[in-house]
Amino acid sequence: MNEPFAPWTDETATPLIRIEQVTKRFGDFTAIDDLSIDIFPREFFALLGPSGCGKTTLMRMLAGFETPSAGRVTIDGQDMGGVAPNRRPVNMMFQSYALFPHLTVWDNVGFGLKREGMAKDKLAACVDEMLKLTQLDALARRKPHQLSGGQRQRVALARSLAKAPKLLLLDEPLGALDKKLRQETQFELMDIQERTGTTFVIVTHDQEEAMTVASRVAVMNHGKLVQVDPPDQIYEQPNSVYVADFIGDVNLIPGRATQVGDMAELAWAEGQGTLLGQPGGGVKADTAASFAIRPEKIAIGREMPEARNRVQGKIIDIGYLGNLSTYHVKLPEGPVMTCEVGNRSRLSRRELTWEDDVWLSWSDTAGLVLPT
Amino acid sequence: MTCGCLGRIPQDWCCRHERARGFQPRAFIGRSAVKRAFTVIPYIWLLALFLVPFLIVLKISFSDIAIAIPPYTPTLELSEGWQGVRNFFGGLDFENFVFLTSDDLYWKAYLSSLQIAVVSTLITLAVGLPIAYAMARARDDWRPALLMLVILPFWTSFLIRVYAWMGILSNEGLLNQFLIWSGFITEPLVILNTNVAVYIGIVYTYLPFMILPIYASLERMDPSYVEAAEDLGCSRLSAFWIVTLPLARPGVIAGCFLVFIPAVGEFVIPSLLGGSSTLMIGKVLWEEFFSNRDWPVASAVAIILLLILVIPIILFQRQEVASRETEG
Ligand SMILES: Nc1ncnc2c1ncn2[C@@H]1O[C@H](COP(=O)(O)OP(=O)(O)OP(=O)(O)O)[C@@H](O)[C@H]1O
Ligand SMILES: [Mg+2]
Numbered sequence: 001m002n003e004p005f006a007p008w009t010d011e012t013a014t015p016l017i018r019i020e021q022v023t024k025r026f027g028d029f030t031a032i033d034d035l036s037i038d039i040f041p042r043e044f045f046a047l048l049g050p051s052g053c054g055k056t057t058l059m060r061m062l063a064g065f066e067t068p069s070a071g072r073v074t075i076d077g078q079d080m081g082g083v084a085p086n087r088r089p090v091n092m093m094f095q096s097y098a099l100f101p102h103l104t105v106w107d108n109v110g111f112g113l114k115r116e117g118m119a120k121d122k123l124a125a126c127v128d129e130m131l132k133l134t135q136l137d138a139l140a141r142r143k144p145h146q147l148s149g150g151q152r153q154r155v156a157l158a159r160s161l162a163k164a165p166k167l168l169l170l171d172e173p174l175g176a177l178d179k180k181l182r183q184e185t186q187f188e189l190m191d192i193q194e195r196t197g198t199t200f201v202i203v204t205h206d207q208e209e210a211m212t213v214a215s216r217v218a219v220m221n222h223g224k225l226v227q228v229d230p231p232d233q234i235y236e237q238p239n240s241v242y243v244a245d246f247i248g249d250v251n252l253i254p255g256r257a258t259q260v261g262d263m264a265e266l267a268w269a270e271g272q273g274t275l276l277g278q279p280g281g282g283v284k285a286d287t288a289a290s291f292a293i294r295p296e297k298i299a300i301g302r303e304m305p306e307a308r309n310r311v312q313g314k315i316i317d318i319g320y321l322g323n324l325s326t327y328h329v330k331l332p333e334g335p336v337m338t339c340e341v342g343n344r345s346r347l348s349r350r351e352l353t354w355e356d357d358v359w360l361s362w363s364d365t366a367g368l369v370l371p372t
Numbered sequence: 373m374t375c376g377c378l379g380r381i382p383q384d385w386c387c388r389h390e391r392a393r394g395f396q397p398r399a400f401i402g403r404s405a406v407k408r409a410f411t412v413i414p415y416i417w418l419l420a421l422f423l424v425p426f427l428i429v430l431k432i433s434f435s436d437i438a439i440a441i442p443p444y445t446p447t448l449e450l451s452e453g454w455q456g457v458r459n460f461f462g463g464l465d466f467e468n469f470v471f472l473t474s475d476d477l478y479w480k481a482y483l484s485s486l487q488i489a490v491v492s493t494l495i496t497l498a499v500g501l502p503i504a505y506a507m508a509r510a511r512d513d514w515r516p517a518l519l520m521l522v523i524l525p526f527w528t529s530f531l532i533r534v535y536a537w538m539g540i541l542s543n544e545g546l547l548n549q550f551l552i553w554s555g556f557i558t559e560p561l562v563i564l565n566t567n568v569a570v571y572i573g574i575v576y577t578y579l580p581f582m583i584l585p586i587y588a589s590l591e592r593m594d595p596s597y598v599e600a601a602e603d604l605g606c607s608r609l610s611a612f613w614i615v616t617l618p619l620a621r622p623g624v625i626a627g628c629f630l631v632f633i634p635a636v637g638e639f640v641i642p643s644l645l646g647g648s649s650t651l652m653i654g655k656v657l658w659e660e661f662f663s664n665r666d667w668p669v670a671s672a673v674a675i676i677l678l679l680i681l682v683i684p685i686i687l688f689q690r691q692e693v694a695s696r697e698t699e700g
Binding site: 063064065084085086090091092094096098099100101111112115116159160163 | 594596597599600601602603604605606607608610615618619621
């Protein structure tokens with residue numbers, strides 16, 4: 001079939017958004033710190049990061065509500081310096097929704113189209129379609145204060161989608177929806193994107209959501225981008241302990257990188273063998289490093305395994321989650337490791353119980369050695 | 373809902389009090405009695421300070437002028453028993469109201485008052501809205517100071533401030549001196565003792581009542597509404613018209629009523645700043661009371677004024693209720 005969608009690897013591709021060395025300060029607080037990124041047409045770009053790391057601020061600079069203290073934002077080849085929000089090919093869904101309280105749901109959704117001067121019947125058709133999409137048809141005549149939180153969120157989403165802009169900024173668009181509706185809406189968003197070719201930048205606190213919808217995920221911290229990569233790479237090849245820890249669950253074993261080549265070795269405790277994994281994040285030999293291994297990549301058993309990466313410990317806790325069980329294993333000279341085992345595994349595995357001495361093992365390529 | 377705080381505190385107090393004495397059943401009785409007493413207080417207040425004076429004025433308006441103390445008749449002579457009560461009610465009639473229609477001074481005064489009030493309300497709005505908007509958009513740390521400046525005039529007597537305007541507006545006043553000095557005019561402008569001076573006085577006096585409610589509604593407005601409007605294609609100006617102003621409507625309406633209602637009955641400003649041609653019902657009322665000592669006609673004038681104002685007051689309250697509903 002056709003090639004996978006990856007314009008960021010293509011040097012000839014022109015980005016829709018160029019953010020070049022942008023810094024944003026509020027007083028002496030730096031909310032965005034010398035940040036550069038290109039976002040390409042038709043991308044579904046997810047911003048992930050802890051609260052207060054500058055996600056909303058970055059979005060507001062794209063929408064035109066904040067001006068960068070330094071640096072440049074270009075959208076579709078046009079420098080956005082001094083361009084008012086209403087002159088940008090951008091729509092934003094606000095984190096606070098900002099629905100106009102004096103207008104009905106219908107008028108809220110039609111607001112942007114009406115400003116555009118769209119003909120009445122076409123406008124009505126557009127608005128009705130948007131309302132159907134977000135399952136709000138029955139609420140069209142209500143005012144925002146008569147809606148539930150999730151319904152308001154859908155109105156805000158419908159309103160920002162209605163104008164079919166080149167770039168759509170969604171600040172936590174699905175946070176207040178229940179799981180089923182959220183999944184449906186995620187699917188709709190992806191569908192809308194397919195149909196309209198709109199570029200999406202979406203802020204979310206939900207990693208699963210970012211993983212599902214995004215073409216690339218950007219992990220932010222303290223106003224900087226820590227890593228920008230497709231979801232699988234973010235998960236499998238985190239470039240730092242921070243990202244490994246932020247996305248999904250991870251076991252971190254602190255130690256020293258002893259050798260770094262195609263593979264890296266980490267010495268983690270006296271009298272124990274080194275752990276072998278892939279080097280990541282530019283780790284250097286003879287520096288402090290951590291070994292990162294995901295819980296589902298660890299095998300657990302009574303007998304000493306053949307694998308090179310093996311550690312021994314004692315089970316201190318078992319969690320049963322239905323489809324899988326998690327074992328918490330205390331290493332004598334190290335941290336507590338979490339390992340997940342699918343529950344269709346062999347019978348003998350289920351015999352493991354509290355206080356058992358067990359071996360944990362994983363393959364050479366399963367873990368990463370990351371600088372600390 | 374009506375007895376939020378007032379109701380709850382004495383209830384708790386009451387329960388604890390009674391339980392300590394071991395009278396569980398009585399706690400219930402005591403609680404409802406205390407609660408009732410607390411809810412009744414506002415009604416007593418309204419009754420004593422609004423309804424009773426109103427009834428007195430109403431009664432006087434149905435009476436006849438008399439050279440006596442008080443200067444009207446009949447008065448209720450309870451010592452004469454039943455006959456006294458009958459005489460009292462028999463002496464009441466609508467004469468004064470009929471009289472008001474016979475002299476065109478009165479309806480002209482009402483009309484002219486309404487007109488002056490409407491025009492000055494509109495001017496106050498035109499002046500106050502931009503000021504309120506600028507204040508709401510000002511930097512956070514400036515706002516208290518700006519608010520202070522708006523309220524500051526209340527610290528001196530209203531009467532003194534109106535007298536000060538006489539000094540400013542008179543033919544030899546500050547304004548004319550300045551204009552002549554700067555060469556704009558050669559002859560002094562006649563402002564004092566005209567309707568223009570009355571407008572200036574009313575707008576000046578009531579401006580804070582316009583600014584404060586509008587400011588309050590603008591200030592608590594989420595700035596993201598305007599941002600959303602701009603994001604959806606509005607310019608700054610159209611966002612103001614389409615979003616900011618409709619959302620500030622409750623404040624604007626409150627401000628207009630707070631200016632309009634007292635302006636209709638205004639008496640001090642027209643008598644100090646207005647001329648002989650300035651006709652306002654407040655002035656007429658004053659003259660009936662104090663110059664003619666015709667309390668019954670004055671009361672009738674006041675009753676009609678009240679009826680005229682009741683309509684906008686009811687509209688105002690409807691609006692308040694509606695806006696409270698939409699705010700949820
Ligand atoms: N107008 C402002 N003045 C001063 N500081 C601000 C302003 N706006 C944002 N900040 C600060 O900038 C930082 C980043 O804010 P931002 O709203 O971008 O966070 P966020 O990543 O969107 O967080 P969340 O996930 O909680 O929405 C925060 O520390 C915030 O306090
Ligand atoms: Mg945010």
